[in-house]
Structures are given as structure tokens and as C-alpha cells.
Amino acid sequence: MSMEPTPEEIRDHRVYADFGLTDAEYELICEKLGRAPNYVEVGIFSVMWSEHCSYKNSRPVLSLLPTKGPHVLVGPGEGAGIVDIGDGQAVAFKIESHNHPSAVEPYQGAATGVGGILRDIFSMGARPVALLNSLRFGPLSDGRNRYLFERVVEGIGGYGNCVGVPTVGGEAVFDDAYSGNPLVNVMCVGLIDHDQIQKGVAGGVGNPVFYVGPATGRDGIHGATFASEELNEESEERRPAVQVGDPFMKKLVMESCLELIDSGIVVGIQDMGAAGLTCSSAEMASKAGNGMELYLDRVPCRAEGMTPYEMMLSESQERMLFVVRPEHVDRAREIFERWEVPCVEVGKVTDDGRLRLIFHGEEVGDLPVRGLVDDCPVYERAVERPGYLDMVQSAETLNDPEIAGVQELTAALKAVLADHTVASKRWIYEQFDHMVQGNTVQAPGGDAAVVEVQGTRKALAMALDGDGRHVFLDPYEGGKATVAEAARNLVCVGARPLAVTDNLNFGSPERPEIYFQLHQSVAGMAEACEVLKTPVIGGNVSLYNEHAGQAIYPTPVVGMVGLIEDRDRMIGAGFRGDGDLVAVLGATGADLGGSAFRAVLHGAVDGAPPSVDLQAEARLQDTMLRAVEAGLLSSAHDCSHGGLATTIAEKAIAGGRGANVRLKGDLRGDHHLFSETTGRIVVSAPPEAKEALEAIAADAGVPLSWVGEVGGEELTITVNDELGIESAVADLRDAYEGAIPRRMEKA
Amino acid sequence: MKAAVITFPGSNCDRDCLRALEEIPGCEADSVWHADQDLAGYDLIVLPGGFSYGDYLRSGAIARFSPVMAALKREADRGVTILGICNGFQVLLEAGLLPGAMRRNQSLKFVCKPCELVVDRADSRFSSRFQEGQTLQVPVAHGEGNYYCDDETLKRLHGEGQVVFRYADNPNGSVADIAGITNETGNVLGMMPHPERATRARLGSVDGAEIFGAIFDFVSAGGKS
Amino acid sequence: MFVARVQVTIKEEVLDPQGKAVEGALHSLGFEEASGVRIGKFLELTLNTDDRAVAEERLSQMCEKLLANPVIEDYEFELVEAGEAR
């Protein structure tokens, strides 16, 4: 301890700057304390005031998002948001990023990301029932990208498989924009009864505070700060910020905490996530308007001679903090003993609004709880429309020489299907246990995953979507499109969208053009959430995603959960019955800007991406749900990347049967096949359902065109009577399923 | 039928197995904590899948020393029906109740997918509801399911009719496509695929329910097949 | 006090999928000279006893019972007096 700099040295040598604090922030801390902070205090302030914990750059933007709805039981501000699903039950969900740790140590980075998000869910009292993940890497032609991809997938599986929560869905995108700064976002969904909802409050002055879980080590110190700065060559030096997960211990901690909560004696419970003991203790005290005293000698430590600074800032995994009344202490201890999980009394709730740290009988830190949690300065960053926008948007996307003829167009379709962003993600999800718990009735691979709610006829549908390319080309429309697509994915399985959790992955907010992307895309998301009635109940912000000065595509990721009232109504994406009719809901325009077709065939990411007519989208989704409720449909699949040709091919591959499709319209053939106009769904239905479906669509004013019928082992698509696509389904499947394995085998 | 499902620290298919058993009319299923030492009175004891003790060191290596395992051995010796699924199979191997050992999958990757099994013996108490040569749909989910035994043991397994289930399309590199084997007396079965995940049409298959059903038939018939 | 260093290896006659994979990876990285890669476990632990014979005996038991699976693995160990340079 004698090695720690004194308050004077911290001031004179600007030690605080190494922790990411500015001069002005340091001054403000001195003011709050009425003196210069010592080493542990300045460390604590720096993590609490990091972007990761304080949202100091993003708060003004987050306030744009609608957060209320009649069914919202818990909105942003707790570990996870919670939404009612009727009959006294509710669903809790939240998303979290682990981008920077995954860039440095992909296996552990991703694994501990899963661990973190699980804690957020079960600390609310909810039992985790599903995990999802959203991944972005550079192209797999590069060895480093393959390594990151392979290890991230292994890490997610290694953790999720072991704790016994099924990983049921997600997305994976490959683009140069993410080379050097991959994105790893993970989402967890849990089930809870209304009367079990926990809040992380340190209530009841005098109540003891307990530490649960394995001993604290020197790992992950300053992880939150690490997450809030750009990656560069020195990032590897930040290795101590990498933590190792212990999914086995997590399983025990989870089961024991759920049992504790179930016993009804918990006053407050919170996970030790980012900024570990510091953040959990300060936030719990703050929410109760209380203070807390921590006796650091009692904190279980893995290494000898750990200092208060190290204990408070460690991000060792699988730890929780909870408060109970004195008379319930024995009961609590009993539970953890049975599960063989360490549980130690480390503090007590006080009434003075201070966080006091006692070590060897001495007070080594004395901080104002409010100051830590609520008084971080908020920054309204400068906003400037990036120069690139005019250039990319004005690109001519419709004047390329036409790709025509059945050979060329079929080859183009296979190329799009084999693009690793479009291609099947089986290579990924077969490494995840997506069936454990026995409720997964739509496995990964469809538009949305579906998990039954045991003991009821209900089921939950969930999807994760992001579209960095479109957001890059037009942040506002891209933001709208991201939300619209997530919701569309849910209605395609027959679920009514309930609410959103979002993860905002952006570059440095200190750059005005990045702040513009952030602001505009969130504004677009907000509008879409408003219109589609899916409030945002939580989320996460990950800024500073840059490598060597190059920012990633602005990538808001939306996780959405929907409810299926009657699981027997659920439908899938693949064609089902021979003789079924195929229909397109929604109109197709010439939207090639930012399309997979342009990227794959013309090597260009440019043009204005499709704009989103939210009213039309709402009508489409409503129509879809009415059709599902009426039991009219055999299948439905959202039309997005790769346009109609790709969507129909995917339906054929998933259903293991062909179709004969005839498209008509004013568009050029290749454009008609590959345009990415939003707001479209391709459905199939038995012939007897034809009129009823037409009536529902007409009633809502949703364009519907019958385009063909299901059957055979070939897919053929004509455009205005000219043959465009002709292929055995098996060959399409080979392109689609083989794309990622072939790239990985090349290693 | 009275069944017990053992929960080791880290088991994660224990609830699923209980649920699968409870769906059988006339079956009563108890959850038994690994620290318990009494398994008397059960007709069936299930060691479920999961990651007992994190599968650290080797899968099943630590769980085999759980207090409950001595009781399990006793019951096995008495001829009580014992079913080890996935991690449960691994525990039975480590405990020496079944011959052989598990290696990491040949792909070195965890694999979770529906799988086609071929019924090699339809005369065991676990497979009596099937025909020999029939194919079943039962999913696998494991990282260490690559069964190994030496040639001599393999010969014996085949000779004694101990191989009950084979993979139609080997997902993990197992010797002789082995998916499930019994001990010599035929009362202990270990299998990597998860029958409890194939118990409802909505899950994609009901073939797993027939495995539990066959055991039920056996027990109901007073322990004679 | 002894520090024990235990090596657990997969038996010769048992195919080691991990070793094979690592060998392939080494070759594709240009390390053509590497062959016969076998992968096992390495364990280090401290034994609180001062009698080498006892330490050896006990460690053998630990290996037989838990640390190695005799069906597919062999083991080997060395004992170093704690504090001694290796």
C-alpha cells in the first residue's frame, strides 16, 4: 500500500488522467469531497464516472427513447427491464456488450459477457430461460478474424452450455468495418412472477450486507474504464482487464441466489458486474437513499496482500451483493452452505449517504453515494453531419449493367446466399446448446427463436437485429429499420412484439460525426418504437469502438421479445406443404442502396438505404398477426438481406422443398429479385386460405400478391415471364450451408 | 414406477429429466441431491446431463466421487435400472460402471443437433418398444462424446450385445459409432443423446419418451422384459 | 513441503483429436518441422508433507484415483522440495 501515490501526488502528477478522468472532473471530485481524493477514492470515482457506468455521453441521447407502456413493470434503471405477459407472470430481459474484452481475449471475453448478462437477469429474481448473441467480425478471409470468430463462439458456448441456459438465437455479420474491433453483444431472457421482482436496494439501516461468490482476485481491475476507451496497439497491455469466467460456479451462484430470492427474505440484491464491489455497493445504497459501510478485511481474496483499491476495483466474476434483515441471516447462510457457495457478511447499511471503507480498523475511503452514482457530469457532445453521407447516398445504385439470364441470375443468387453475412449460421449455433431446459420449439435458424412458457400455452419469441451498413448509410432510417426488422421477425413466428432492449455500439462520442450517427439513429429507433408500441425497457451503451483511429459502422443492436398466446399457432419460416400458395405481403420498390446484392456482386457499400414507412410497417405486422391468429398460414419469412430471391430460397432450403414463383412488376429483373425494400414478408398458405388472407390484407390496406406455389425439388423464379432463377434446392442449400464451414476449414 | 433423478453440482438436465418422467402416467419422480446417500426403493435412477463440477479435469471425473455414488453402485449391483444420459454416461464411465472412456469430439467442437440413432438391440429394457434396426430421432449436445474403448472391449461389447444405440451419422468420432451401451448385466445404460429432449412433438421427436416408456414397461412387468 | 508437477498424457494407442488438430494448425502456420503432437494436461500442486516417500505414495494415489483416467491416460510426475530451485 505504501506504493500508492498520495492525494498530492495524484493531483500533481495527474494520476487521475490515467484513469480516464479529465481535469474538470477531478476538480469536481475534490469539490464533492471537500478535499483531494486518495488513491482508492479516485479509482472508485473514475470507474463510476466512466462512460460504461455513468452514460455521461449517451444519456442525452437515451432520453429520446420511449420507455413507458401499460405492460412495462420495470423500465430502464434496474439490472433488467421487465414486461407483463399475463397471469401474474412476466419476462425480464437485457442486452450487454463485451466488445473490448473479446478483442483482446476472445474466449474469456465472450464467456464473461454471457456470465454478466445472466447475473443481470437472475439478480432481478428471474430464472434465465434463453440467451442470444449478436456478433460482428471482419471478413473470414483473414486469419486473425477467423481466430476471433472461432474463439468467441467457443467462449459463448463454453459458458452458456455449462450453466444450462439455452442459446437460442442471435446474428452474425462480417464486414471490414469490424476488423480490429469485433462486436460481441449478449442478451438474456428470464421468466419471473410479478411478486418475485427484486430491486437492487440497500434498504433498512443497520441491515447486514453480504458478499456471495468466489474470492476476489486482481483480475479485471479497471475493466469499465477499459471498455470506455479506444483500442490501440497498447490494448494488449491492458490484459489484466481480462477476466476468466467460471460457469460452474456461476451455475451454483445462480441456483442459490434464486433459492434465496424464492425464500422471500431478500431486501435487496445486485450483481457485481462492471466496477465490481464499487458499483454494486454504491448503486444499492443510492437507490435506497442510504449509505453503506464495507469492512474490507472480510472480503474474500484470492491473492495475498490485496489492497482496498484492488478489492474495490476488481471485476472478478460470479459475485453478488445482497442485503437481508438480521433475523434472516441464518436462513440465508444455510442456503449458500448447501450449494457450497461462499457467503460472507462484509458490511452494513447506514443512514448517512456515505460509502465508507474500513480496512484494518482504519477508514480508507469516505465517499458520497449520490456523488458517485448521480452526479457524474453529463456531456452534450458536438454534433456534425458527417461529410461522407452526401457522397455515399448520391451513389447511383440502379445504373450498373443488368445481370440477366438464368445462368447469371442463379449464380448471383448463390453468391448472395454464400455471402457469410447472409449464409446459414449453423456452424455457430450447433456449438450452442439451444435445447437444454426442454422448451425450445423454434431452434436457431428461423426469424425468431421461440421458447415455451412451461405450464401454460404461451410461448416467448425473441430476436436480435442490427444493421450497421444501413445505419452507416443513413443513421436515421437505419435506426428505424433496425427496430422494424426485429419486430417483423417476431410477427413472422406469430408473436406480438412486447418491448425492446438495445445496445448502442458506436465509435468515439467525442467526434462530432460519430455523435451525429448516435443521435440520429437513436432518434430513428425512438420513432419506430413509438409507432410499433415497443417501449425500450433497458439496454447498454458501448462507445469508443475504434481501432487505429477507425470507427466501426454505427451499430445499434435491438433485442426484442414477443408473446405467442397459443403455442399451437406458432409458424416457421420454411415451406411446409406441397401445393401451398406463395404470397408476398408488402410492395417491392427499387431499393439497392446498401444491399447485399450490391456488396456481393458489385463490391460496393453505398446508396441510400431503403426508407421505412412505419405506418405501413405497423399495418403489415398487424395483418401478419391476424392471419396467424386465424390459422391461415403455413409459413412466413421476413424479407431482408438479399431481397425476394434470397428470402424465397431460404424458405425452400428450410422447408426442404421447392417452389415455382412468378414475379411481375416494372422493375428490372435483377432489381426485382434482390431489392431490399423494407416492410415485406413472404408467406405460404394452403389454397383454401386464399380468400380469407386476401380479405385481411385488403382490410388493412396491405399489398398482397400471389406469386406461385410450393412443390418439387427445384426452385424456379420468373420475372415478367422470363426465367431468372432455376436451381435444385440441394444446390442452393449447399451454397447457403457451406459458406461459413468452407471459410473456416480454409484455416 | 418410482424414479430418482440425481442432481450433482452443475447438472443442468435434471429438471428436464424429471419433467419427462412425470409425463408418464404412473411414474413418480424424485429429485435427489448428490450429497444424499440413500437410493433404496427406486426402480429407476437417472444420472442427467450437464456439467457436473464444470466437467473440469475430465467430464464426470469429480462427480463420480459424490456421496450418492456409493449408493448408486449398490443399487446397480442389485440390478436396479440405471440410465446415464450425456454427462450421466460420462460419470458412469469414470465410475467404472460401464467400460471405456470419453474423449473430446473429433471436431473439437461442442455439437448440439438432432441426431439419427439406429437401434442395435431391441431386447434391452431400454429399447423394447423399438424394432431392431429402427432409426430414432434423438438430439445430442456435448463436447466430449467421442467414445473410446480398446479392441478387446469392443469385441466384448458386440459379443455380449451391450451396444444398444448407434449413430447413423457419427457426430463425434465414437468408436464403432457407439451412442449407447449397457453393462454386462444389462441394467445400466449410458447414452450420449438426450431422450428427455425428444418427448413432445413440438420438440421435434417423441422417440425419447419411448425409451422412458420401455423402462416403465419393464418395471411394471415386475422387472422382466 | 513439496511441489508436484504432474503430466497426464493420452495413451499412445488412443487417437488424440486435439493433438491432430494442433499439428494441422502448426503446419498451416508454416511450422512444417513439427510432427507427432500429443496434448495432455499439466498439473502443479503443493503437498504439505516433509517425507518424500509419503509424498510420492500419496501423489500416486491421487493420480490413480482422480487426476488421470487409466483407460486412456498415462501419467508421470516429479516432486521438487518447495523453495528448491528447479
Add this chain to the structure above:
Amino acid sequence: MFVARVQVTIKEEVLDPQGKAVEGALHSLGFEEASGVRIGKFLELTLNTDDRAVAEERLSQMCEKLLANPVIEDYEFELVEAGEAR
């Protein structure tokens, strides 16, 4: 030709959940004297070269690039001339 024996261990300050679990198991088996269990990897491979310096240099590269993960692991190796008794 050299036979290389490589030991990869988890860095001191990094959590080793495997080691913890195995230590617990040893204790419950009555091996109370065991402590500080750490679990790593052990690799054996043959290097087709006759120059010890080259072998060492190349093996270091293999460890840095593939065999160990320098973010959380350390490694150590020894080279034995093939055929030589160890």
C-alpha cells in the same frame, strides 16, 4: 530431431477454476495435504531439425503464436535430442 515437451500454465494472477474444483475434489477424497492446484496443458511434439538453436527459436514462436495464449498463459519447454534417454 528433437522431442519438445511444453508446459503451458495459467498465469499466477488469473483465476483457474479447474484447479479450484480439482483441489476441492482432492480434499473431499481425503488428500488434505494438497493445495495450490493449478491446471495447464502439456504438449509433446517432435521437431525435425538438428540445430538446437533453431529448434528453440522455432518452438518459442510456436508457443507464442499458437500453443499458449500469452494473454492468460505462460509457457516453458525443454528440448531433448530424439533417441536420448530423458
